[in-house]
Amino acid sequence: MEKSQHTRQPQSFDQNSLTEQAAAWFLRMQHNDCSDADQQAFADWLAESEAHRNEYQQYVRLWHSLDQLERKPIQSSTKKSRLTVAWVALLIVLSGSLHWLTRHEELITTAIGERQQIVLMDGTTIDVNTDTVLRMELFGLTRQVTIERGEVSFKIGSERLRPFVVQSGHGTLRDIGTEFNVMRQGDKTTVAVLEGAVEIKLHAQIDNIKTLYGGQQLTYSANDLSDISAANFETIMAWRKNRLIFRNTPLNEAIRQINRYHERPIRLADSQLNKLIVSGEFNSSDRAGLIEALKVLFPLHSTEQDEMTVLSFRN
Secondary structure, three states: OOOOOOOOOOOOOOOOOHHHHHHHHHHHHOOOOOOHHHHHHHHHHHHHOHHHHHHHHHHHHHHHHHHOOOOOOOOOOOHHHHHHHHHHHHHHHHOOOOHHHOOEEEEEEOOOOOOEEEEOOOOOEEEEOOOOEEEEEEEOOEEEEEEEEEEEEEEOOOOOOOOOEEEEOOEEEEEOOOEEEEEEEOOEEEEEEEEOEEEEEEOOEEEEEEEEEOOEEEEEOOOOEOOOEEOOHHHHOHHHHOEEEEEEEEHHHHHHHHHOOOOOOEEEOOHHHHHOEEEEEEEOOOHHHHHHHHHHHOOEEEEEOOOOEEEEEOO
């Protein structure tokens, strides 16, 4: 494939060894002004031969061996060798393999009642709850997930030099090595951190940054960032075990949560039912059992209509 005339190739490729070519390309790819043409040319260089790819694998094996030794200042007679080793070190720390070079863009959706788990090559685990839409972009130094709606749980893997960024609603979340849960409902996003820390910044208030640590949560919208509060992880993470846990929850909110998991919705016939308070643990996948449990807890009657189940006070 012919390279774009705007692509800046590392200098003196004819004179340099394959090892120096690889190091020079890696250095070029880290520059802030690295263009799409540069990235394409680099990908083409990797695809030209197995020797190019094997050179990176040799770096991996070499660095793993060197990493077992006590680290000392590099003693080198040439500036070129110091530069090569430094960038090789950074390459290995970044990924330990070539997966970071591959562009990956994907739209992920789950249907009502469906869950999905995604495991990235660095060990990051993304659990996607029911009725969720997210976009994932992984390429070079970019690792970003955009949540359009729904709920997602993240457990970040071992890679630390490429930040993991989550866009949800009107804010940006930056992982600081952690496990956290994000729920987007309309204009509001709730973030709860299990371990580590997450930095949260509103798009409309770039100077208003808050950091959540393990055991904390907050909710934000376009122009509002709530106070930090304690997170109840048993309740927040119950969905990963097909459970719904309610603690002094108004009935209308409990019904809203139940409806997230089932195609056929439940509706309340009377606004007075909102005053009823639900506490308990339920199987989120057992719709009939949920309805019967509510009828045991409260004086309710259920009626099946064309597109829904209606709950009303029992006569």
